[in-house]
Amino acid sequence: MRLFLLSSVLPVFLLSACASVAAPDPVPAAEPQVQTPVVQAPVTQSAPAVQRPTFEAYRDGLARRAIARGHDAALVARTIGAAEYYERTLKRDANQPEFTKPVWDYIRGAASADRIDRGRAEMAEHADTLAAVERAYGVPAHILAGIWGLETSYGRIMGDFDLFTTLTTLGYDGRRRDWAEEQVFAALELIRSGDVRPEQLRGAWAGAMGMTQFIPTTFRDYAVDFDGDGNKDLWGNEGDALASAANYLTRSGWTPGVPVAGEVVLPDGFDYSVSEVETMSVADWARLGVRPANGADWTPGDARLQARLLAPAGYRGPKLLAFDNFDVLMRYNPASAYVMGIASLGEALRGGQLVTAGWPEGDMGLNKPQKEALQQALTAQGYDTKGVDGLIGPATRAAIRAWQRDNGLPADGYVEQTLYRRIVG
Numbered sequence: 094m095r096l097f098l099l100s101s102v103l104p105v106f107l108l109s110a111c112a113s114v115a116a117p118d119p120v121p122a123a124e125p126q127v128q129t130p131v132v133q134a135p136v137t138q139s140a141p142a143v144q145r146p147t148f149e150a151y152r153d154g155l156a157r158r159a160i161a162r163g164h165d166a167a168l169v170a171r172t173i174g175a176a177e178y179y180e181r182t183l184k185r186d187a188n189q190p191e192f193t194k195p196v197w198d199y200i201r202g203a204a205s206a207d208r209i210d211r212g213r214a215e216m217a218e219h220a221d222t223l224a225a226v227e228r229a230y231g232v233p234a235h236i237l238a239g240i241w242g243l244e245t246s247y248g249r250i251m252g253d254f255d256l257f258t259t260l261t262t263l264g265y266d267g268r269r270r271d272w273a274e275e276q277v278f279a280a281l282e283l284i285r286s287g288d289v290r291p292e293q294l295r296g297a298w299a300g301a302m303g304m305t306q307f308i309p310t311t312f313r314d315y316a317v318d319f320d321g322d323g324n325k326d327l328w329g330n331e332g333d334a335l336a337s338a339a340n341y342l343t344r345s346g347w348t349p350g351v352p353v354a355g356e357v358v359l360p361d362g363f364d365y366s367v368s369e370v371e372t373m374s375v376a377d378w379a380r381l382g383v384r385p386a387n388g389a390d391w392t393p394g395d396a397r398l399q400a401r402l403l404a405p406a407g408y409r410g411p412k413l414l415a416f417d418n419f420d421v422l423m424r425y426n427p428a429s430a431y432v433m434g435i436a437s438l439g440e441a442l443r444g445g446q447l448v449t450a451g452w453p454e455g456d457m458g459l460n461k462p463q464k465e466a467l468q469q470a471l472t473a474q475g476y477d478t479k480g481v482d483g484l485i486g487p488a489t490r491a492a493i494r495a496w497q498r499d500n501g502l503p504a505d506g507y508v509e510q511t512l513y514r515r516i517v518g
């Protein structure tokens with residue numbers, strides 16, 4: 094998920110979502126700040142050295158706290174107690190592809206020909222299961238298959254990190270310690286409840302497990318045993334995994350019958366300052382000249398259907414209406430590029446196409462120093478970006494839109510190199 098030059102992640106939401114998202118990147122907007130473990134801090138005569146505990150000391154302290162919470166000492170010993178410091182976890186933490194790919198590359202990768210072909214085969218093979226889950230939860234099979242395909246390539250790539258090792262490493266690293274420790278304790282609860290067996294607990298680097306990549310707290314709160322065999326097997330049982338994803342979406346507010354997103358075309362001279370920030374009915378969007386680009390599965394005159402307008406690559410790129418279920422999918426992974434990836438794959442799996450307009454592929458996005466320079470320049474010119482962090486979030490895009498409007502440009506909040514040079518000067 095994410096090349097934040099384009100997507101519409103909401104940092105405030107991110108912070109609150111850390112403990113609940115099911116996706117593998119629980120804190121996607123945060124920049125990696127990997128610390129080197131200080132095993133032996135410098136010792137001086139005059140002032141006490143600040144010495145970071147060793148990984149082993151941190152791990153053993155975490156184990157003691159787990160036992161204090163009532164977890165079985167033998168279980169703690171073979172889970173947390175067996176955790177090792179794992180450099181690979183932190184390397185992955187520092188290199189999340191969604192941060193660096195242009196949105197069109199991300200979406201194209203999400204709905205690749207291989208993923209579509211495999212997905213159609215999987216949907217045919219598991220048609221009965223998907224239909225049963227759709228009946229039970231109201232989430233369409235093609236969306237569930239899209240999540241399944243994007244998260245793990247239909248269960249082929251579920252991650253082979255030992256859950257306790259990777260989460261304890263993240264806890265020791267400290268950048269997301271509270272989150273990681275909550276996940277460790279939730280994982281122990283999963284074992285204690287009997288829902289899973291300890292040996293099942295393997296996943297991706299940030300603790301996301303199984304075919305639909307649930308982190309332990311999400312697993313604890315939303316996973317279901319769809320086939321009723323007593324085990325919530327998100328690794329080996331398609332029904333359990335897909336029903337768990339559907340349950341998570343339904344309990345996050347999924348509305349049956351409402352699409353995720355639909356491509357639209359806009360009239361010349363359209364005021365892009367309403368994009369991303371304004372939610373209004375489809376009927377109101379139609380009054381502004383917004384109309385479906387191709388075979389819409391929504392009614393343009395619908396006064397009840399609510400939507401936001403997204404122009405993820407600016408006014409020269411595709412435009413979409415994002416309906417309420419788009420925001421529900423943001424609960425799965427809070428990045429609009431991710432949700433567009435799910436929707437693109439899902440549409441392709443049912444023979445459609447989410448986006449037909451071309452992307453401005455010649456555009457070069459900004460690197461982090463440029464994003465910081467952009468924020469500094471906007472702020473200096475009176476357009477408040479609410480700080481300089483090198484992340485293009487809603488506040489920065491609002492500042493960009495204001496700058497664009499004041500300079501007679503389409504206020505789409507999108508910046509590539511040409512506009513960057515104009516703003517920074």
Ligand code: CA
Binds near residue numbers: 318319320324325
């Ligand atoms: Ca089961």
